[in-house]
Amino acid sequence: MENTLVKTLYSQAEHDADVEVEVTGWLKTIRSSKKISFLEINDGSYIKNVQVIMDNNALENSEEIRKAAIYSTIKVVGKVADTPKAKQPFEIQASSITILGSSNSDYPLQKKEHTPEFLREQAHLRPRTNTFYAVFRIRSLVSFAVHQFLQSNNFVYVNTPIITSSDTEGAGEMFKVTTLDLNNLPKNEAGEVDSSKDFFKQPTNLTVSGQLNAEAFALAFRNVYTFGPAFRAENSHTTRHASEFWMIEPEMAFANLQDIMNTSEDLLKYVVNYLLENAKEELEFLNGAVDPELKARLEATKDADFARVSYTEAIDILMNADQEFENPVEWGIDLQTEHERYLSEKVYQKPVFITDYPKDIKAFYMRENEDHKTVAAVDLLVPGIGELIGGSQREERLDKINEKIAEFHLDPKEYEWYAELRKYGETEHSGFGIGFERLLMYVTGIENIRDVIPFPRTPGNASF
Amino acid sequence: MENTLVKTLYSQAEHDADVEVEVTGWLKTIRSSKKISFLEINDGSYIKNVQVIMDNNALENSEEIRKAAIYSTIKVVGKVADTPKAKQPFEIQASSITILGSSNSDYPLQKKEHTPEFLREQAHLRPRTNTFYAVFRIRSLVSFAVHQFLQSNNFVYVNTPIITSSDTEGAGEMFKVTTLDLNNLPKNEAGEVDSSKDFFKQPTNLTVSGQLNAEAFALAFRNVYTFGPAFRAENSHTTRHASEFWMIEPEMAFANLQDIMNTSEDLLKYVVNYLLENAKEELEFLNGAVDPELKARLEATKDADFARVSYTEAIDILMNADQEFENPVEWGIDLQTEHERYLSEKVYQKPVFITDYPKDIKAFYMRENEDHKTVAAVDLLVPGIGELIGGSQREERLDKINEKIAEFHLDPKEYEWYAELRKYGETEHSGFGIGFERLLMYVTGIENIRDVIPFPRTPGNASF
Numbered sequence: 001m002e003n004t005l006v007k008t009l010y011s012q013a014e015h016d017a018d019v020e021v022e023v024t025g026w027l028k029t030i031r032s033s034k035k036i037s038f039l040e041i042n043d044g045s046y047i048k049n050v051q052v053i054m055d056n057n058a059l060e061n062s063e064e065i066r067k068a069a070i071y072s073t074i075k076v077v078g079k080v081a082d083t084p085k086a087k088q089p090f091e092i093q094a095s096s097i098t099i100l101g102s103s104n105s106d107y108p109l110q111k112k113e114h115t116p117e118f119l120r121e122q123a124h125l126r127p128r129t130n131t132f133y134a135v136f137r138i139r140s141l142v143s144f145a146v147h148q149f150l151q152s153n154n155f156v157y158v159n160t161p162i163i164t165s166s167d168t169e170g171a172g173e174m175f176k177v178t179t180l181d182l183n184n185l186p187k188n189e190a191g192e193v194d195s196s197k198d199f200f201k202q203p204t205n206l207t208v209s210g211q212l213n214a215e216a217f218a219l220a221f222r223n224v225y226t227f228g229p230a231f232r233a234e235n236s237h238t239t240r241h242a243s244e245f246w247m248i249e250p251e252m253a254f255a256n257l258q259d260i261m262n263t264s265e266d267l268l269k270y271v272v273n274y275l276l277e278n279a280k281e282e283l284e285f286l287n288g289a290v291d292p293e294l295k296a297r298l299e300a301t302k303d304a305d306f307a308r309v310s311y312t313e314a315i316d317i318l319m320n321a322d323q324e325f326e327n328p329v330e331w332g333i334d335l336q337t338e339h340e341r342y343l344s345e346k347v348y349q350k351p352v353f354i355t356d357y358p359k360d361i362k363a364f365y366m367r368e369n370e371d372h373k374t375v376a377a378v379d380l381l382v383p384g385i386g387e388l389i390g391g392s393q394r395e396e397r398l399d400k401i402n403e404k405i406a407e408f409h410l411d412p413k414e415y416e417w418y419a420e421l422r423k424y425g426e427t428e429h430s431g432f433g434i435g436f437e438r439l440l441m442y443v444t445g446i447e448n449i450r451d452v453i454p455f456p457r458t459p460g461n462a463s464f
Numbered sequence: 465m466e467n468t469l470v471k472t473l474y475s476q477a478e479h480d481a482d483v484e485v486e487v488t489g490w491l492k493t494i495r496s497s498k499k500i501s502f503l504e505i506n507d508g509s510y511i512k513n514v515q516v517i518m519d520n521n522a523l524e525n526s527e528e529i530r531k532a533a534i535y536s537t538i539k540v541v542g543k544v545a546d547t548p549k550a551k552q553p554f555e556i557q558a559s560s561i562t563i564l565g566s567s568n569s570d571y572p573l574q575k576k577e578h579t580p581e582f583l584r585e586q587a588h589l590r591p592r593t594n595t596f597y598a599v600f601r602i603r604s605l606v607s608f609a610v611h612q613f614l615q616s617n618n619f620v621y622v623n624t625p626i627i628t629s630s631d632t633e634g635a636g637e638m639f640k641v642t643t644l645d646l647n648n649l650p651k652n653e654a655g656e657v658d659s660s661k662d663f664f665k666q667p668t669n670l671t672v673s674g675q676l677n678a679e680a681f682a683l684a685f686r687n688v689y690t691f692g693p694a695f696r697a698e699n700s701h702t703t704r705h706a707s708e709f710w711m712i713e714p715e716m717a718f719a720n721l722q723d724i725m726n727t728s729e730d731l732l733k734y735v736v737n738y739l740l741e742n743a744k745e746e747l748e749f750l751n752g753a754v755d756p757e758l759k760a761r762l763e764a765t766k767d768a769d770f771a772r773v774s775y776t777e778a779i780d781i782l783m784n785a786d787q788e789f790e791n792p793v794e795w796g797i798d799l800q801t802e803h804e805r806y807l808s809e810k811v812y813q814k815p816v817f818i819t820d821y822p823k824d825i826k827a828f829y830m831r832e833n834e835d836h837k838t839v840a841a842v843d844l845l846v847p848g849i850g851e852l853i854g855g856s857q858r859e860e861r862l863d864k865i866n867e868k869i870a871e872f873h874l875d876p877k878e879y880e881w882y883a884e885l886r887k888y889g890e891t892e893h894s895g896f897g898i899g900f901e902r903l904l905m906y907v908t909g910i911e912n913i914r915d916v917i918p919f920p921r922t923p924g925n926a927s928f
Binding site: 003005007024026043044045071072073100101102103104107108123124125127128132133136137139140141143144147148151154156157158159160161162163164165166173175176177178179180182183185192193199200201202204206213216217218219220221222223228229231233235243244246253254396417418420421423424425426427428453454455457459460461462463464 | 467469471488490507508509535536537564565566567568571572587588589591592596597600601603604605607608611612615618620621622623624625626627628629630637639640641642643644646647649656657663664665666668670677680681682683684685686687692693695697699707708710717718860881882884885887888889890891892917918919921923924925926927928
């Protein structure tokens with residue numbers, strides 16, 4: 001008999017009560033009366049379980065089934081009866097139940113509340129819980145929605161390198177990559193480690209961003225994007241930082257700040273719409289169990305015209321705010337989360353783009369504005385999160401980029417290829433980056449980044 | 465005036481000769497007669513250029529345009545005239561041409577043949593050539609086709625960790641990841657490097673495969689897949705090995721070897737069909753410039769029923785072959801590329817699955833067959849490449865997997881969570897891996913893996 005997915009059963013408005021189906025899945029719960037037992041089976045295809053009714057007297061092996069441990073693997077054959085008045089829309093009346101694989105009575109995720117900390121220690125088992133099932137299915141759907149939106153808008157996906165000899169930001173701690181035997185390091189005449197003996201014949205690190213490489217491809221394909229892992233070796237123990245995370249980095253030639261604001265707003269709304277259509281059950285569950293404002297926030301995002309305001313105006317607003325900030329506000333500061341959330345949650349009550357930041361707090365590659373004080377940078381601040389997207393117009397003028405490379409004390413040799421992109425085909429171009437996990441926190445309501453990453457890496461933790 | 469993409473112009477069957485359009489792009493070539501100049505402009509949206517006609521006497525700045533260096537950035541306004549009898553289907557008759565950005569006369573990729581070696585040194589510029597434009601656009605399309613096929617078949621995408629404390633294969637050189645100062649390493653009492661002082665408080669490496677982590681998710685979501693970077697620190701200098709590459713790893717619960725053969729055959733055909741529909745121009749170009757058998761091979765793949773034969777039968781065929789092999793054939797050997805290509809190119813002349821390999825040459829996690837000599841493993845061999853896909857049914861029995869962990873001298877503590885997947889919810893499950901770059905070589909005809917990776921990493925090379 002062909003296997004039927006639980007997802008398929010839920011997608012059918014009515015069921016033929018005369019036809020037998022076969023379902024395979026895992027036993028989530030079982031409760032028995034003398035005559036009848038109720039089994040909840042989840043087959044992985046859908047967040048919801050299917051209820052199976054077992055007549056204890058009719059099935060030869062009913063005793064064995066009743067003793068089965070949670071998460072035993074089970075095959076059920078039976079007819080599907082619609083139950084419009086019950087909690088679940090249908091149930092399977094089992095004609096046979098087979099135990100395919102065993103489980104154990106000390107299964108660590110018995111049905112009860114667990115702390116997030118405990119569940120992180122069970123990262124191999126936690127996707128079996130409703131919350132993490134919902135979160136990680138949404139993670140998959142958001143990935144696909146991002147690809148679909150960008151591909152349908154003629155963006156070319158480019159896999160930028162993970163191992164790199166350069167440091168995009170010119171700042172931030174990086175992970176070293178080496179094959180040298182740490183207990184037996186080759187040394188040069190000065191007694192220092194001889195990197196020419198290393199695998200790549202030079203020191204290498206894990207990438208912090210694919211942007212610079214993506215720029216090279218944007219100057220060939222016009223619109224491109226990266227979507228891959230990035231790394232920060234910062235010893236920070238917040239709920240918002242992981243050592244390994246994923247980034248989406250669209251990069252567009254013949255595009256300015258307005259263009260990337262338009263594109264990123266469209267992208268974000270596309271993702272939200274995609275989830276509202278394709279993750280109804282998951283959002284419903286998270287709205288109940290995790291964040292009661294989740295669905296309202298997503299509906300509002302879908303319908304809002306995102307606000308746009310300059311950094312200078314935003315500073316004015318903050319200086320005249322009717323609330324005290326822990327971090328004092330003056331022109332020139334980098335906005336802190338409290339400022340970002342005040343702007344998006346209190347002032348605009350929707351996502352807001354802040355443009356044209358002071359050049360001293362931004363990266364070397366951002367295009368200097370005519371005022372020589374600010375750069376054509378933009379951040380998108382969203383309620384509940386703060387900064388979700390950061391982008392800029394890139395400095396396309398050869399002389400200016402070389403000045404910036406010198407000013408930021410970057411090694412001109414290492415950035416020669418990057419400068420050459422300006423030497424051969426100087427083009428207005430812009431791009432933005434989305435921290436994928438930040439986006440997931442926004443669309444799931446989950447407040448700790450460790451809980452939107454399948455197997456999170458943070459200082460001191462590389463388990464699994 | 466709104467910008468029109470060259471891709472859009474090519475998608476229109478007819479053009480209104482009275483309407484002006486604006487195109488921005490890069491100057492690829494220019495040739496002039498006394499009266500008229502012909503400019504080829506590429507705007508990145510399409511592999512083909514648009515031809516622009518400039519009346520030298522009509523445009524004030526025609527002298528400046530005629531002197532423009534290759535890859536100058538240009539804006540053209542003009543009417544589109546259909547030219548059904550010419551080489552190109554239409555041309556733009558320029559009413560104005562503006563130079564938006566400069567280039568330089570020493571542009572390294574002037575129109576002529578370059579060696580692949582030279583172009584690898586110009587990895588930031590080579591996507592501007594037709595060959596690499598075609599290859600990297602196909603890379604993007606194949607990525608998307610893979611996601612689309614798997615998502616539409618209810619597979620959940622899971623981002624498995626890149627930094628890992630374990631070694632999936634129990635073999636193969638790995639890259640170390642550390643934040644320790646190599647010139648000032650902390651030592652323990654025995655005088656060895658003290659990894660407890662490192663970022664993750666233990667030694668960590670770059671992943672060689674996400675499979676084990678994916679298995680955990682398959683036992684929650686039924687069908688999952690990874691698609692991300694993997695690493696091998698092998699000092700191999702072949703045309704088929706890179707130190708950093710991407711892998712696609714579907715993993716399916718309630719699935720055996722037959723199921724994964726069916727799924728991988730469907731996936732491969734879906735990808736090929738997607739390219740035949742969405743990359744016509746690119747395939748046409750590569751068929752002419754790189755591999756004259758490319759299109760025929762793809763058409764054949766689309767239509768073939770892949771052959772299926774056991775390793776034992778394959779060894780028989782090879783032993784009776786009408787050709788000498790460099791590597792002698794006997795039961796128990798690992799098939800070499802010459803054997804694989806003989807089977808797929810000479811014997812079957814289409815893709816062929818080889819199943820049930822000797823257990824001694826395969827990984828610890830593969831399910832042992834009843835004969836106790838072979839495991840339920842499968843490789844797909846394809847013409848021109850050899851092995852493209854490798855998969856297996858996974859050992860789901862707790863006692864057997866623990867035996868294998870001991871037999872392979874793996875640290876049981878490190879694999880405890882992996883064994884627990886069997887302890888709690890023992891389930892028949894199977895999976896396969898596709899080397900993404902191998903797949904790209906198959907669908908582009910490119911013979912060196914360095915030329916299907918945007919910025920390749922190989923021993924001694926981490927440039928860009």
